[in-house]
Amino acid sequence: MKTAKAWEAAATVCDPEIPVLTIEDLGVLRDVQVAESGAAVVTITPTYSGCPAMLVMETEILGAMRSAGFDDVRVETVLSPAWTTDWLSDAGREKLRAYGIAPPVRASSSRQALFGKDSVDCPQCGSCNTERVSEFGSTACKALYRCKACAEPFDYFKCL
Ligand SMILES: [Zn+2]
Numbered sequence: 001m002k003t004a005k006a007w008e009a010a011a012t013v014c015d016p017e018i019p020v021l022t023i024e025d026l027g028v029l030r031d032v033q034v035a036e037s038g039a040a041v042v043t044i045t046p047t048y049s050g051c052p053a054m055l056v057m058e059t060e061i062l063g064a065m066r067s068a069g070f071d072d073v074r075v076e077t078v079l080s081p082a083w084t085t086d087w088l089s090d091a092g093r094e095k096l097r098a099y100g101i102a103p104p105v106r107a108s109s110s111r112q113a114l115f116g117k118d119s120v121d122c123p124q125c126g127s128c129n130t131e132r133v134s135e136f137g138s139t140a141c142k143a144l145y146r147c148k149a150c151a152e153p154f155d156y157f158k159c160l
Contacts, residue, residue, distance in 0.1 A: 006040050007032040009068035015047075016056040017139050018157075020099045023057060027087025030078060039072040040065060045083045047141065085157065097123045102130075102145065102156040120156050122147035132156075 010032050011024035023029040023044065031043040042061050046054045058075045065073040085104035088096075093103040102123045121128050127149035137144040137155040146153045 002034040002038070003032060005068060006034050006042075006065065006070055009064045009070065010042050010061055013057060013060045013064050016053040016060075017141060018096070018099065018101065020095045021092050023061075025089050025092030025095060027089065027092075028057070028083065034070070037072070038070065039074070040070045041074050041076055043076045043078055045078050045081075045087075047083050053139075096157060100124065100154055101142065102154055104157045120145055122150060122152065123154055124152045125150045 007029075010029055011022055013023050013029075015021045015023065015026055015028075026047060028044050028047060029042070030045050031041075033041045033043075035041075042065065044057070044061070054077075061075050062073055088104065096103040100123050102120045105120065119128050120130050120132075122130055122145075124147060127147055129148045130145050131148060132143055133146050133153065134144040136142070141158060142155040143158050144153060145156045
């Protein structure tokens with residue numbers, strides 16, 4: 001009961017770089033445990049290592065847990081197994097697209113399996129006629145793409 005409430009609180013925290021995605025959408029939130037004493041442990045697996053956003057995320061988790069009545073909270077970071085973009089939930093992918101960011105191509109995607117490279121669909125018009133403009137978009141976690149069909153630039157959430 002307490003654990004469900006704690007998970008709910010932690011799951012409200014959003015990614016500081018992509019505010020439409022919660023850490024639950026991202027698959028960053030791995031586990032929430034509440035001991036008999038009320039002490040809570042939130043386990044997260046960071047997305048991109050060295051992402052300065054992780055520190056912000058940790059602070060926000062502590063804040064969200066405190067507002068839900070959990071004062072004794074520890075955030076534990078687990079690096080193995082490493083986070084991959086495949087952990088992103090379907091709801092998260094849809095939110096990314098609606099936000100104008102192309103969601104990462106699934107590692108198992110047939111196009112990638114066939115041709116051995118990413119083909120990124122434009123989040124605006126859905127065309128796959130896109131090109132990479134720069135390895136780095138608005139943040140290091142994203143790459144900048146441009147759609148040749150509608151000429152709109154867009155961010156692509158890089159695959160890991
Ligand atoms: Zn387009």
